[in-house]
Amino acid sequence: PSAKTIFSGIQPTGVPHLGNYLGALRQWVGLQNEASSDTTLIYSLVDLHAITIRQDPKQLRQWKKESLAMLLAIGLNPQRSIIFHQSDVPAHAELMWILSCQASTGYLGRMTQWKDKTAEKDGSEKLKLGLFSYPVLQAADVLIHGATHVPVGHDQAQHLEFARQIANGFNEVYGEAILTPPETLISPAKRIMSLTEPERKMSKSHPNPKSRILLTDPDDVIRSKIKSAITDSHKSITYEPARRPGVSNLLDIFYHSGESVETESQEALAAHMDGLSMRALKEEVAMAVIEVIRPIRERYERLVQDEATLKAVAEEGAEKAAISAAVTMRHVKRAVGL
Ligand code: ADP
Ligand code: NA
Numbered sequence: 001p002s003a004k005t006i007f008s009g010i011q012p013t014g015v016p017h018l019g020n021y022l023g024a025l026r027q028w029v030g031l032q033n034e035a036s037s038d039t040t041l042i043y044s045l046v047d048l049h050a051i052t053i054r055q056d057p058k059q060l061r062q063w064k065k066e067s068l069a070m071l072l073a074i075g076l077n078p079q080r081s082i083i084f085h086q087s088d089v090p091a092h093a094e095l096m097w098i099l100s101c102q103a104s105t106g107y108l109g110r111m112t113q114w115k116d117k118t119a120e121k122d123g124s125e126k127l128k129l130g131l132f133s134y135p136v137l138q139a140a141d142v143l144i145h146g147a148t149h150v151p152v153g154h155d156q157a158q159h160l161e162f163a164r165q166i167a168n169g170f171n172e173v174y175g176e177a178i179l180t181p182p183e184t185l186i187s188p189a190k191r192i193m194s195l196t197e198p199e200r201k202m203s204k205s206h207p208n209p210k211s212r213i214l215l216t217d218p219d220d221v222i223r224s225k226i227k228s229a230i231t232d233s234h235k236s237i238t239y240e241p242a243r244r245p246g247v248s249n250l251l252d253i254f255y256h257s258g259e260s261v262e263t264e265s266q267e268a269l270a271a272h273m274d275g276l277s278m279r280a281l282k283e284e285v286a287m288a289v290i291e292v293i294r295p296i297r298e299r300y301e302r303l304v305q306d307e308a309t310l311k312a313v314a315e316e317g318a319e320k321a322a323i324s325a326a327v328t329m330r331h332v333k334r335a336v337g338l
Contacts, residue, residue: 004039006031007147007182009046009086009138011204012060012067013053017212018289019192019202021074021296022256023153027187029075031151041081042145042321043071048086048093048137052130053205068310070215073300082324084317086141091325095140096133098332099166102173103136107165111135112158139163143179144325151185155201160184174335179328189256195229198245216297219290226250226286231278239270247278250285257288 008028010016016025032041045067050060064085071083086092108114114132142150142163150160160182167179192202194211202212210225217225231246241248251266251273263269273281303309 004035004149005042005145005147006035006039006149006151006185007042007044007142007145008151009044009049009141010067010071011050012045012047012064012085013050013055014063014204015066015214015216016070017192017202017204017214018253018257018293019212020204021215021292022189022192022253023187024151025071025074026189027151027185028081031149031185032076032081035080040145040324042147042324043076043081043083044086044141044321045071045084046086046141049134052128052134065307065310066304068314069300069304069306070296072303072309072313073296074215078313078317082317082320083313084321085314088314088318089321089325091322091329092137092140092144095144095325095329095332096137098336098338099140099143099170100133100136102170103133103139103166107162108132108135111162113155135159135162136166139166142182143167144328145321146180146324146328147182148180149185150182151187153187154191157184157186170332178331178335190252192253192256193245193249195225195249198230198249213289213293215293216300217293218297219294222290222293223283223286226282226289227279229282237270237274237276237278237281239266247281250281254285254288257285257292 008024010020010024028043035041045064047060047064068083068085072078076083109132117131118127138159139162142160143166150163152160161184164181167181170179171177194200194202194206195213196208196211200206204212206212210228213222213225229246229250231250232244234244234247237247237251238244239248239251248266251269255263255266255269263272273284276284
């Protein structure tokens with residue numbers, strides 16, 4: 001069948017930043033707006049993933065609401081896309097358990113993100129089982145809806161490969177085509193890096209708030225964060241991510257933000273901008289980013305006040321997602337003997 005199901009998720013662990021938007025969320029909206037009528041789109045606020053790190057309960061509840069308002073503000077339409085909080089559909093956790101009985105601990109231990117975490121910590125006492133096994137939950141998220149296509153950033157490609165392996169392994173053991181191995185849609189935008197440490201990716205959890213631009217930042221805050229972004233003392237403007245990560249990140253941001261940018265590559269953009277001072281380049285970048293964020297922020301400010309709409313969207317999304325999940329769960333449980 002030609003019918004497509006698109007699934008993706010974001011952790012409600014803070015207001016999404018420019019990296020989330022350019023690297024992931026913008027593609028979600030693009031896929032929605034280009035989708036043919038036989039495409040199902042499912043986007044989840046993955047709160048069960050958020051608690052792999054300890055969260056303040058009040059703060060998490062607030063973030064969940066804000067993240068939902070943001071998904072609407074960027075242009076997701078709940079009439080078209082199913083938008084829901086992961087924990088409102090318990091079948092995600094249920095399928096995770098069943099897949100856990102299938103998943104290889106050796107394979108999980110070789111995941112880059114887990115290896116990075118174990119390298120940071122002294123001994124495994126403090127490391128939690130949920131952090132180790134969360135790729136199994138990610139696999140369940142995707143497989144439970146029979147997703148055929150999963151748009152993610154580069155950092156998630158390995159986890160999607162794992163989801164495919166689990167699906168194929170399950171099908172081999174229990175019979176053909178119960179689970180659908182999904183295709184990965186890698187975001188066209190590069191990783192957006194931190195403004196204060198351009199060797200690291202822009203992230204929600206970095207302690208320095210000046211390292212990221214939030215989709216809620218007012219114009220003057222955006223301008224001041226970009227103004228204080230770390231660059232270097234070279235006079236020219238060139239695109240060399242390894243040697244000049246700061247300037248190159250600004251060019252990436254400009255390149256991916258500007259609807260009006262007509263150059264074919266970041267190198268061509270650098271050549272076009274060469275001769276400008278770093279200060280002038282930053283002003284150009286800030287203007288492009290402000291144009292992207294301002295309308296999103298304005299819609300967000302209205303939506304986040306509208307408790308009734310947010311509640312209705314979450315309830316309706318959870319209902320639809322539960323129906324979608326139930327189809328797979330019925331087949332899986334029958335196959336396993338539950
Ligand atoms: P974060 O890493 O900021 O907590 P999530 O893990 O919730 O964000 O990721 C949500 C989506 O945003 C994922 O598809 C991820 O690949 C993408 N993403 C996160 N950070 C960046 C970044 N700095 N640049 C590009 N894409 C990103
Ligand atoms: Na991430």
